[in-house]
Amino acid sequence: MTPVLEARGLVKRYGRVTAMDGADFELESGEVLAVVGDNGAGKSTLIKALSGAVIPDEGEILVDGERVRFxxxxxxxxxxxxxxxxxxxxxxxxxIATNLFLGRERRRRDPLGTVFRRLDTKGMRRxxxxxxxxLGIDVKSMSQLVETLSGGQRQAVAVARAAAFGSRVVIMDEPTAALGVQESGKVLELIGRxxxxxxxxxxxxxxxxxVFEIADRVHVHRLGRRVAVVSPKTHSMNAVVGLLTGALRMADDGSIEEVDLTTGLSR
Structure with a gap:
């Protein structure tokens, strides 16, 4: 099947620093794809390129198989x-309702379709x-101010906004960071829904x-490029950590082999 979102050979340089060094990426329909990597691995730059916040120096991005330029x-x-x-x-x-439609506010219309300057507050709240x-998000009222919500509820509102307007892909950057165990669990359930x-x-x-609780596949990023894509069903958490640190690497036949960190050769 054609990937919903794909990147081929993305390169991004900041002076002498290469943040992406031939990065590849594929997202399939109906999956949760986790992107993992150490700090400085280039995963944030990759995601920013896919979301249009960064323009790559080289490479291409495809949506449903068609090349695009953000x-x-x-x-x-x-x-x-x-x-x-x-x-x-x-x-x-x-x-909550105003935040959900932030930047996409709806205006009131008359029966003939004429758009007024006044916001359609009732329609947006509905x-x-x-x-x-x-999405199974439990809040009392759409008129409730976001500042009165818990951290998990705020995250849920942001995710709901993305789900409401994202017709192809939703990208989430550390959605459970700074959340407690219970609220993190609710956010993971929301991602599953x-x-x-x-x-x-x-x-x-x-x-x-x-990652291992919710992801269907895991994209491992290291030194500016993808080094492996594995399934939580077939690979352990320790294997993924080894891949992202460089202690392990994916062989051409799909097996995982140990690496001598001194020589860089397989053991």
Whole structure:
């Protein structure tokens, strides 16, 4: 099958620093793909390139098999790719419905379709309630201010916004960071529900137990490029850690072999 989102040979340089060095990426339909790697591995640059926040120096990005060029995040959003960053990009002093439609506010119309300047507040709250109910997100009122929500509820609102407008892909950057065990569990359940609706999810996370709980495949990133893609069903957590640290590597036949860190040769 043609990947929903694909990257081939992406390169990004910042002066003498190469953040992406021929990076490849494939996201299949209806899956949760976890992207893991040490700090400085280049995974954040890869995700920013896929979401339009960074323009690669070389390589290509394809959506449903067609080559695209993103000049900014708005371009990726036009292709149905929504991203939830760590800062969530929420406005705490505004209510849930307004945050859900932030930047996409609906205007009131008359029976003939004429658009008024006034916001369609009732319509946005009604649609926000439908989206949150569909995703199983429990909040009392769409008029509730975001600043009154818990960390997990805020994360859920940001994820719901991405799920509501992402027609092809949802990208989540460390969605369980700074959350407790219970709230993290709810966010992982929410990711699973989005996948079950047929919307593929890219999950960037340092939390290996969370990755192995929810991911269908794991993309291992090291030194600016992909070094392996493995399944949690066939590979252990220790194997993934070994791959991302360089202690292990994927052989041409798909097996995993130990690496002598002094010589760089297989043992």
């Amino acid at each position: 000049h900014g995040p708005l371009d990726s959003r036009k292709h149905g790719i929504e991203t939830v960053y760590q800062d969530l990009a929420l406005a705490p002093a505004l209510d 649609e926000a309630r439908r989206v949150l109910d569909e 989005i996948r079950d609706r047929g919307l593929p999810v890219v999950l960037i996370s340092h939390n290996m137990p969370h």
